[in-house]
Amino acid sequence: MKNIFKLDGKIAIVTGGAGGIGEALALGLGIHGATVVVSSRNQEAIDKVAKKITAETGNEAMAIASDVTDEKSVQNLVDKVVEKYGRVDILVNAMGMNIKHNAFDYPMEDWDKLFSVNVKGTMIACKAAGKVMQAQKSGAIVNLSSVRGIRGYTGGNTGYCATKGAVELITKALALEWAPSGIRVNALGPALVITPGTKHIAEDPKLAAKYAAAVPMGRIGLPEDMVGAVVYLVSDAASFVSGQTIYVDGGLTAA
């Protein structure tokens, strides 16, 4: 039996690839054999991740800057990848942001900003890579949702929850529309993960204990916890899986 989790020969783009979760996913795809193209707006940050992937795996990795809210910029990213490698097999949309405000006072400029990155950005990246995948008649996409994509949360998260709910429905709708083109579209739904943006929680023992207590498995997630589900979803092991969200959340959404 062949190793159905191997990604050898596959070309992968990771948007948000220098983020806390994105870096782990980019490295994880590289470790499992993919040639990884890391992207975000910050060239210096993605260069570092690409160098790390090559150093740790011996595989080639590239860094191409792009802004997911700008269709031309994402098209340029995809065009460059196709120019260099001739295909795009995997897209992981690990970019994203949160802007928290009390719902009574939620500034609509921030609402638009959040939707622009999390929702429009997801669609723009899916569209650009999806067209290449359509021509190939194969491809696998993973969008980053959150446990907040299926559950409401207090603490100023109305906008974020709304964007992640949208990401989950974009994922399902594209899975249906693109299945005849051989493209699988799934999502990853993490609970809180310790990244540079959330490390203040891990560093505050009281806060860390509060978050950990809410998770049935009794701890907060790490970026490395996210890798297995994404490698599975983009590999041949998931060849009959589309339109799903895997919640990597220590059991949180089982309740």
Ligand SMILES: NC(=O)c1ccc[n+]([C@@H]2O[C@H](COP(=O)([O-])OP(=O)(O)OC[C@H]3O[C@@H](n4cnc5c(N)ncnc54)[C@H](OP(=O)(O)O)[C@@H]3O)[C@@H](O)[C@H]2O)c1
């Ligand atoms: N950390 C958590 O606890 C957690 C839990 C559940 C879900 N998630 C989701 O997982 C994803 C990654 O989260 P994270 O914690 O790794 O976040 P992060 O560390 O803040 O990384 C976010 C990444 O997105 C990129 N990005 C932001 N705006 C962009 C834009 N307009 N164009 C291109 N790239 C852009 C950032 O790079 P630049 O700023 O350089 O562009 C960065 O690389 C997000 O979708 C997040 O909502 C996170």
